[in-house]
Amino acid sequence: MFLKEDNTYNDIREKSLLQWLDEMEHHEDVAVRGGVKLCREYLQYLKEKNEKLKEENELKNFYLKKMVKREREQGK
Numbered sequence: 001m002f003l004k005e006d007n008t009y010n011d012i013r014e015k016s017l018l019q020w021l022d023e024m025e026h027h028e029d030v031a032v033r034g035g036v037k038l039c040r041e042y043l044q045y046l047k048e049k050n051e052k053l054k055e056e057n058e059l060k061n062f063y064l065k066k067m068v069k070r071e072r073e074q075g076k
Helices: 008-024 030-075
Strands: none
Touching: 008 030
16 A cells, blocks of 8 residues: 655765765865765764654654554544
């Protein structure tokens, strides 16, 4: 019933960003090269935060479904 989410666009966008960051690592400006490291760390932080939020959402959905089921059983 549920279809797997198509992340093709997001994957292409992420690969493009990572390729650009690879190119910027060799930039002559030190601030740009330092910014690349910062950007990579921030991207990793956002990915981890996103995964944590997904897990929390799944747990909340599970709990709410359980509560609805309990309410229906009590209502009978």
